[in-house]
Amino acid sequence: MNKQNFNNNLIEFIEDSPTPFHATSTLKEKLIEAGFSQLYEQDPWSLTANSKHFVIRNDSSIVAFRLGSSSPIESGFRMVGAHTDSPCFKVKPQPEIESKGYNQLGVEVYGGVLLNPWFDRDLSLAGRVTLRTKEGHLENRLIDFKKAIAIIPSLAIHLDREANDKRTVNKQTYLPPIINLTTDQPFELKKELIKQLSESDPSLTEAVILDYELSFYGVEKPAIIGLEQQFLASARLDNLLSCYTGLQALIENDDDSCQLLVCNDHEEVGSGSAAGARGNLLASILKRVTTSFSDQDEDYARMMTHSMLISTDNAHGVHPNFSDKHDPNHGAVINSGPVIKINSNQAYATNSESSAIFRHMAELVGVPTQSFVSRSDTRCGSTIGPHISTALGVRAIDVGVPTFAMHSIRELAGSDDAHYLFQILQSFFALTDLSVKPA
Numbered sequence: 330m331n332k333q334n335f336n337n338n339l340i341e342f343i344e345d346s347p348t349p350f351h352a353t354s355t356l357k358e359k360l361i362e363a364g365f366s367q368l369y370e371q372d373p374w375s376l377t378a379n380s381k382h383f384v385i386r387n388d389s390s391i392v393a394f395r396l397g398s399s400s401p402i403e404s405g406f407r408m409v410g411a412h413t414d415s416p417c418f419k420v421k422p423q424p425e426i427e428s429k430g431y432n433q434l435g436v437e438v439y440g441g442v443l444l445n446p447w448f449d450r451d452l453s454l455a456g457r458v459t460l461r462t463k464e465g466h467l468e469n470r471l472i473d474f475k476k477a478i479a480i481i482p483s484l485a486i487h488l489d490r491e492a493n494d495k496r497t498v499n500k501q502t503y504l505p506p507i508i509n510l511t512t513d514q515p516f517e518l519k520k521e522l523i524k525q526l527s528e529s530d531p532s533l534t535e536a537v538i539l540d541y542e543l544s545f546y547g548v549e550k551p552a553i554i555g556l557e558q559q560f561l562a563s564a565r566l567d568n569l570l571s572c573y574t575g576l577q578a579l580i581e582n583d584d585d586s587c588q589l590l591v592c593n594d595h596e597e598v599g600s601g602s603a604a605g606a607r608g609n610l611l612a613s614i615l616k617r618v619t620t621s622f623s624d625q626d627e628d629y630a631r632m633m634t635h636s637m638l639i640s641t642d643n644a645h646g647v648h649p650n651f652s653d654k655h656d657p658n659h660g661a662v663i664n665s666g667p668v669i670k671i672n673s674n675q676a677y678a679t680n681s682e683s684s685a686i687f688r689h690m691a692e693l694v695g696v697p698t699q700s701f702v703s704r705s706d707t708r709c710g711s712t713i714g715p716h717i718s719t720a721l722g723v724r725a726i727d728v729g730v731p732t733f734a735m736h737s738i739r740e741l742a743g744s745d746d747a748h749y750l751f752q753i754l755q756s757f758f759a760l761t762d763l764s765v766k767p768a
Contacts, residue, residue: 330581332748336561339747340551342573343563347455347546349389349413349594350471352569356391356576356592357383363580365393370613376621384614387604388457388469389413389594392614393579394587401587401618402628405635407758408589408723409578410606410713411571411642412596415564416440416736418447418504420454420543425516426505432516433505434479436545440597443737444498447547450738451477452506456543458522463535470533472526477548479506506545547738559664559744566732566740568596571641574747578754588758596642596713606713612720630722637686637763638725640678640714641750643742644668644701646731659702661731664743666697667750670712670727678714678725682765687726690756696749699731724763 330338346352357367365381368374376382376396383393390413397404418436426433438444455473462468481504486492498504509516519538527534551563575590582588595605602608619629647660661668669684670677691698703709718725730746 330577330751332745335577335748335751336553336744338577339561339570339573340553340563343551343565343569346413346565346569346572347453347473348457348542348544350457350542351455351473352413352572353385353389353391353592353594354471356393356572357385359576359580360393365395365580374617374621376618384610386610387594387602388471390592390604390610392589392591392611393576394589394614394618395579396618397585397587399585399587400622402623402632403635404587405632405637405763406587406589406615407760407763408591408636408638409575409754409757410591410593410638410640410717411575412568412594412606412713413572413592414440414594414597415567415569416442416597417544417546418442418506420456420518420541420545422540424518427511427515430511431507432509432511433507434518435505438500438504439544441736443734444500444504445496446734446737446739447504448481448483450480450547451549452479452481452545453477453548454479454543454545456541458526458538458541458543460523460526460533460536460538462533467539470526472522472543474525479508479545481506549739553744555744561742561744561747562739564738564740566742567643567735568641570643570730570742570747571750574751575641575754578751578758582755582758584759586758586761591713591717593713596711599711600713600716606716607720609720611717615721633721633723635763636721636723637683637757638678638714638717638721638723639687639754639757640712640717640725640727641754642670642710642712642714642727642729643732643735643740644670644729645710645735646733646742648733654704654707656702656704659700661699661701663731663733663741664745665731666691666699667728667730667746667753668699668701670701670709670729672703672709675715676709676711677727678712678718679727680724683724683726686763686765687728687753687757690760691753694752694756696752
């Protein structure tokens with residue numbers, strides 16, 4: 330796929346994926362189109378060579394894999410990891426607020442949100458609801474208002490003269506979005522959700538919503554920008570960009586190897602859930618794959634020694650206005666290639682061997698690479714890489730494309746870098762031998 334088509338499809342993927350639930354649903358649709366079949370954890374599995382499958386947990390995490398003609402025990406898996414969640418504002422269980430003639434919704438901050446850019450933005454609402462139908466059945470449904478229904482107005486500069494110098498954001502009192510003016514009828518969010526759902530499915534008019542997981546998001550569309558169209562501006566680049574890039578590398582690669590993509594939820598809050606990278610989703614699937622080819626307990630460990638994980642999660646690009654925030658020898662530049670992320674304290678899973686393999690694959694396809702190390706007096710971020718590597722005992726590397734304004738409602742990446750990463754991941758999936766001669 331050429332770069333222009335790749336970026337156009339990436340933009341469409343991000344637009345279709347305002348929450349982890351929607352991202353997983355979009356990934357599912359594209360996998361089915363590519364001939365992958367869904368497996369369910371509660372069912373028995375009978376896996377065969379040359380087959381393609383995917384598994385979903387919690388509607389928000391997904392693992393897709395292709396089996397080659399040879400046993401994965403002997404060949405191992407080429408694995409790519411990403412995460413479906415992004416920092417945002419989540420609606421509280423009893424969110425309705427009436428204040429000074431306005432209806433607002435109480436929100437909780439999810440992940441390390443860069444708060445100030447959320448003010449004065451047109452916001453919509455999306456997520457998952459769990460409901461009881463008229464017939465008494467429990468169902469999960471995805472919901473997306475797909476239009477601006479809320480805003481968090483800033484306080485005027487005349488009323489906060491120090492806003493540009495000392496402003497801090499109180500997460501409890503400053504952030505509840507305004508949704509409308511009050512009327513004689515109290516506003517009830519669950520009734521509004523039923524109204525929204527029944528517009529596309531009239532059978533839900535009499536359904537009862539029991540609970541929900543809803544997130545606000547900015548409605549501004551992703552765009553290729555810049556005088557020379559060198560930048561991609563969008564919400565949720567961290568980390569839908571990596572989800573899409575891993576997906577395209579998987580579905581467009583027909584090499585005879587065992588390949589896998591895992592996209593976990595809850596990375597932005599530490600991955601500690603059944604759907605997160607610290608849960609057992611990936612290990613459980615790989616163990617079940619092993620039992621389809623062998624009844625020997627040791628063969629799972631053997632398979633892991635032949636495997637490798639590339640954890641893909643955006644990296645910090647060196648900001649020209651804040652270059653002193655970076656190590657002077659490790660400032661990643663946008664559109665100069667994917668970044669190998671290194672931390673001696675194991676916040677990233679990269680080691681010299683996995684880094685060398687990645688550089689080798691990049692050279693095979695003529696793609697540049699960069700290195701990122703945080704300033705020695707600054708903590709780096711976290712990824713799913715160390716969690717998966719620790720749980721599986723698998724060789725791993727952390728990489729990502731350079732990004733500005735990470736965790737903002739509008740992030741910025743290069744229009745070349747995601748396609749560069751796509752090319753390397755395709756090379757990785759096609760690599761027949763991951764072995765490195767030991768020291």
